[in-house]
Amino acid sequence: MGLAGAGWTLFVAGHMAGNMLIFAGPETFNRYGHAIVSNKPLLYGTEAFLILCLVVHVALGIILTIENKKAKPKKYAVAANPAKRSSLASSFMALHGSIILVFIITHLMTFKYGPEYLVEYGGETMRDLHRLTLEVFSDPLYVVGYVICLILLGFHLSHGASSVFQSLGLNHPRYTPVIKKAGFVYALVVAGGFLSQPLYIFFFM
Amino acid sequence: MNLKLRIWRQKNANDTGGFFEFEATDISEDMSFLEMMDVVNQQLVKKDIDVIEFDHDCREGICGMCSMVINGAAHGPQRGVTTCQLHMRSFKDGDTITIEPFRAKSFPVVKDLKVDRSAFDRIQEAGGYISVDTGNAPDAHSIPVGKAEADRSFMAAACIGCGACVAACQNSSAMLFTGAKVAQYALLPQGQPEREKRVLNMVRTMDDMGFGNCTNTGACEMACPKEISLENIALMNREFLKASTSER
Known part of the structure; x- marks a missing residue:
């Protein structure tokens, strides 16, 4: 569960950093996209790895959630006081995880399998992803949905990124507090970075 | 002080149960929660109503x-x-004040606030012991034990097996309890002969008893009256990984 999630945890940081090239202008962004799809071994290798991680993560998630619901047939009438209540992020992993899964599918349909606008740079024809991105993020409804999903991704990562260490048996009074803080900062940076793109495009471009 | 109590009442494991309201009057703030319950029950006896059943024993925080x-x-x-x-x-x-029994499939309600926690006994029986030679008692200090290990083992052994970890966990996972029991022996030389067999048997029994899986929410650690650390769950995960890969 944790290891499969870790694959995606690492991927989203790279994806977020690459997308930052949208601020470097249309040519840089389109050439970056073209370079990725032109490198077939890298593209197919990464895609296969991510699909495997996703299938394992989702399948185990479903199995564990069913087992866990069975183990707790009845919930309490009132919620515990803050001193004895676990974090929102850790308590609702299955819920935001499910929304993120729907988001991944919609996201692929919008961009990867979306309209194929073409552009030519120095005799080389490639997809104009810059135009598509600007077009998509001019729709306020889409931007709102995107922002909500990315905040949920941030929540998911804020627990998941450090939780995997505990599951694998890595807990030490010296390192665990640092790992927890680092996991939170990682989630903040990834979600914040991703959020900056649609918001900037919607308001300033 | 006067309080309103919403208490869960249930005849047995098969009854659906529900909340009932009671008044607790003239309660001293120096009373313990169980003494307050005693006062309420005393009033119920006078009114010829069935008393509210709840578990208790030592009343000094050590029996669980x-x-x-x-x-x-x-x-x-x-x-x-x-x-x-x-x-x-x-x-x-x-x-x-809303009062409910510990809720978990593995802890069926016996009556009212009383639950059957014998699933914990099954886990203990699966590995919560060590082998000792019979004959004369050995010298107390014949086996050297590191101070740090002894302290960590003692912290784990402080678990009183009350089941609050399972009650607080949204998955009713028993990982903190089992982790503490595994850790207290794994850290000591006396626990080495059964080290691998212990963690495998205890974890498998825990799963067989129908407890849920740990999702690292940390609710158990916050609920634990003996403040058993999540470190023990990580230690058990390590022990289990090691033992299950080398199992023959």
Whole structure:
């Protein structure tokens, strides 16, 4: 569960950093996209790895959630006081995880399998992803949905990124507090970075 | 102080059960939560109503018998205390207090607030022991034990097996309890002969008993009256990984 999630945890940081090239202008962004799809071994290798991680993560998630619901047939009438209540992020992993899964599918349909606008740079024809991105993020409804999903991704990562260490048996009074803080900062940076793109495009471009 | 109590009453494991309201009047803030319950029960006896059943024994926080979920928190709102050590000064006059039994499929309700925690006994039987030679008692200090290891083992052994970890966990996972039992022996030289067999048997029994899986929410650690650390769960995960890969 944790290891499969870790694959995606690492991927989203790279994806977020690459997308930052949208601020470097249309040519840089389109050439970056073209370079990725032109490198077939890298593209197919990464895609296969991510699909495997996703299938394992989702399948185990479903199995564990069913087992866990069975183990707790009845919930309490009132919620515990803050001193004895676990974090929102850790308590609702299955819920935001499910929304993120729907988001991944919609996201692929919008961009990867979306309209194929073409552009030519120095005799080389490639997809104009810059135009598509600007077009998509001019729709306020889409931007709102995107922002909500990315905040949920941030929540998911804020627990998941450090939780995997505990599951694998890595807990030490010296390192665990640092790992927890680092996991939170990682989630903040990834979600914040991703959020900056649609918001900037919607308001300033 | 006067309080309104919403208490879960249930005849047996098959009954659906429900909340009933009771008044607790003239309660001293120096009373423990269980003494307040005694006062309420005394009033019920006078009115010829069935008393509210709840588990209790030593009333000094070491036996692990008292349970109850008070306002959604196992052993009440404070950290590091059992229900019997919780004083009424933690509440205010006029408060409504909701009291429920520990809820988990593996802890069926016996009656009212009393649950059957014998699933924990099954886990203990699966590996919570060490082999000792018979004959004369050995010298007390014949086996050297590191101070740091002894301290960590003792911290794990402080677990009183009350089941608050299972009650507080949204998955009813027993990983903190089992982790503490595995850790207390794994850290000591006396625990080495059964080290691998112990973790495998205890974890498998825990799963067989129908407890849920750990999702690292940390609710167990917050609920634990003995403040057993999540470190013990990580230690058990390590031990289990090692033992299951080298198992023949």
